[in-house]
Amino acid sequence: MTAIAKIGKSDVTTTKLGLGTNKVGGHNLFPGLKDQDGYDLVKAALDDGIQLIDTAFMYGLGRSEEIIGDVIQDYDRSKIVLATKGAQDPNHDNQVSNDPEFLKQAVADSLKRLKTDYLDIFYIHFPDKTTPKDEAVAALNELKQAGKIRAIGVSNFSLDQIKEANKNQQVDIVEDHYSLVYRGAEGEEWTYLKDNNISFVPYFPLASGLLTGKYSPADYQKFAKQYSESQYNDIMQALAKVKAIADQHGVTVAQTILGWYIANPDISAVIPGARNPQQVAANVKALDVTLSESEYEQIDQAFAAFK
């Protein structure tokens, strides 16, 4: 596994393919999940050489972090890149807070659940309405100086909030909603991030499974809340073009889409979620997909309507 990314101004490096873990212990978000499946898929990811594990307090209100914390005890911690997020205050109905003292407590609580003494990346999961963003980041910078976290991230911040958070050039990484069918971060946001040496990680890279190619035009009703019928048909047509490229490489649509993100210089690492170890094993093969410049452009153009 060779594709490696350096995270912002920190000294964290990671495989460009990670694992998203909202389906590891995230019972509050996905009813019916079994803990054992969560254990199995985190193990599968680490056994396959994935380094970046992306979790959050909100995934199971700590359960995802606890499961990951149990699993990593059997692995070399120095080879794992643990990213977690906090902002929801469990003592106040999980209301969003960026209060500096609260964030310090959130990091301490995550460290306990993950059973480790440092986090590679800590993201402020959501912005609150009141805390000056540079003050929130300054609290995290104290923890960075103390060795409790190695890189500082923000998530779901507007570009203005990112700029405020980065007033003192202390933000290393941004995690935001982005995929080939949700391309709002391209343009101004990516330009600012590049100019300020801030890494970008997209969430929902597979549009919650839609971009794996496993759905057909007949499945429109499953996605009717998010897309108009004509948008859905556009996505199906774009995926047919991806499929033709995938067939040339003898790989799947999902692997080709993930390969496109890995090849994208504005994306540091991609963290597809998974429901089972088989999906993890399939997704890891995206690291072997090498798209030609022309194939990369064809995929870019196929989804141009979503820019």
Ligand SMILES: NC(=O)c1ccc[n+]([C@@H]2O[C@H](COP(=O)([O-])OP(=O)(O)OC[C@H]3O[C@@H](n4cnc5c(N)ncnc54)[C@H](OP(=O)(O)O)[C@@H]3O)[C@@H](O)[C@H]2O)c1
């Ligand atoms: N910062 C934030 O606010 C935020 C918000 C959301 C998510 N995230 C992070 O981003 C990660 C990724 O987002 P996500 O997991 O919600 O969405 P995603 O990566 O777009 O989609 C993942 C889903 O696609 C399906 N899938 C994955 N690989 C597949 C394969 N090889 N073949 C067939 N189906 C496959 C699985 O669902 P099915 O089997 O059910 O189809 C899987 O759960 C999360 O896990 C989380 O860590 C962060």
